[in-house]
Amino acid sequence: MAWHTLADDYNWITPENVDAALDAIEVIVYEQQRGRLPDHQWDILRRAVLFRDDYCCANCHAENKRLDVHHIVPVDAGGSNLMSNLKALCRECHTFIHPWIKATP
Numbered sequence: 001m002a003w004h005t006l007a008d009d010y011n012w013i014t015p016e017n018v019d020a021a022l023d024a025i026e027v028i029v030y031e032q033q034r035g036r037l038p039d040h041q042w043d044i045l046r047r048a049v050l051f052r053d054d055y056c057c058a059n060c061h062a063e064n065k066r067l068d069v070h071h072i073v074p075v076d077a078g079g080s081n082l083m084s085n086l087k088a089l090c091r092e093c094h095t096f097i098h099p100w101i102k103a104t105p
Contacts, residue, residue, distance in 0.1 A: 035075060036075060037081060045069070045081060045083075045086065046069045048083065049069045049083060049086045049087065049088055050067055050069065050088050052083065053067075053087060053088035055067065055088070056088065057088060057089050057090035057093055058087040058088050058089060059089055059090075059093040060090060060092070060093055062090045062092075062093075065090040065091065065092075066090065066091050067088045067089065067090060067091075068088070068089050068090075068091060068094045068101075069086050069087070069088055069089075070086065070087055070088075070089045070094055070097065071085055071086060072085050072086070072087060073085055
């Protein structure tokens with residue numbers, strides 16, 4: 001994969017976002033891995049997605065709600081952990097996509 005492609009995915013990292021930038025190397029490494037990630041690796045990717053999506057639901061733009069990070073193409077269907085395959089969803093929107101997830105306030 002060309003570096004410019006990776007750089008495009010990480011254009012949200014700026015010097016002002018030092019904490020997020022410190023995790024950037026781990027994000028690059030972890031998102032390249034296939035399948036389910038260990039909890040500590042998933043947490044780093046999750047925080048990066050929430051930050052990128054401005055802590056809002058990518059579907060309904062709800063703020064101040066519990067947010068999940070959703071794989072657009074599920075991992076078990078060949079989807080990746082790339083940031084471009086992940087988006088923040090409020091529990092209601094996530095439940096609409098996956099009805100087996102309990103909706104909670």
